[in-house]
Amino acid sequence: xxxxxxxxxxxxxxxxxxxxxxxxxxxxxxxxxxxxxxxxxxxxxxxxxxxxxxxxxxxxxxxxxxxxxxxxxxxxxxxxxxxxxxxxxxxxxxxxxxxxxxxxxxxxxxxxxxxxxxxxxxxxxxxxxxxxxxxxxxxxxxxxxxxxxxxxxxxxxxxxxxxxxxxxxxxxxxxxxx
Numbered sequence: 149x150x151x152x153x154x155x156x157x158x159x160x161x162x163x164x165x166x167x168x169x170x171x172x173x174x175x176x177x178x179x180x181x182x183x184x185x186x187x188x189x190x191x192x193x194x195x196x197x198x199x200x201x202x203x204x205x206x207x208x209x210x211x212x213x214x215x216x217x218x219x220x221x222x223x224x225x226x227x228x229x230x231x232x233x234x235x236x237x238x239x240x241x242x243x244x245x246x247x248x249x250x251x252x253x254x255x256x257x258x259x260x261x262x263x264x265x266x267x268x269x270x271x272x273x274x275x276x277x278x279x280x281x282x283x284x285x286x287x288x289x290x291x292x293x294x295x296x297x298x299x300x301x302x303x304x305x306x307x308x309x310x311x312x313x314x315x316x317x318x319x320x321x322x323x324x325x326x
Contacts, residue, residue, distance in 0.1 A: 161209040172240040174258035224262035241280035
């Protein structure tokens with residue numbers, strides 16, 4: 149690969165990383181061609197892009213970003229690396245877990261090496277379960293709206309269910325005064 153080709157790849161990767169708030173770096177080493185293709189299909193089906201890059205190119209692209217990814221240097225950017233780009237923060241983690249269920253043996257591939265969720269860094273395989281349980285921004289907003297609406301709905305339904313009792317009470321009180 150020529151220097152110009154590498155620079156083009158780094159620039160494209162930089163653009164992709166800066167445009168995507170969530171990305172996961174995995175270790176696909178040990179997956180055969182059939183399993184890699186199945187993993188790519190699953191990612192495509194779920195709306196997640198998966199690409200394999202050289203670690204040095206990933207490192208150069210990450211250095212151009214505003215966030216400090218130096219903690220990825222030692223443990224994440226070693227061996228083979230594939231990157232999952234996603235709009236949803238938990239989608240790649242769910243894909244990895246779902247893909248592992250289809251494994252015929254005890255293999256836990258691809259391995260999660262690291263993830264960046266809105267510039268928060270997660271390093272290591274042990275974060276996979278926690279990342280898969282993260283709620284998306286839309287889910288959190290929906291929950292907050294539901295919580296805020298709940299008391300108002302309760303008051304309205306209580307008033308509606310007892311509207312006849314309430315109107316009768318008001319009528320009776322108004323007749324007593326006269």
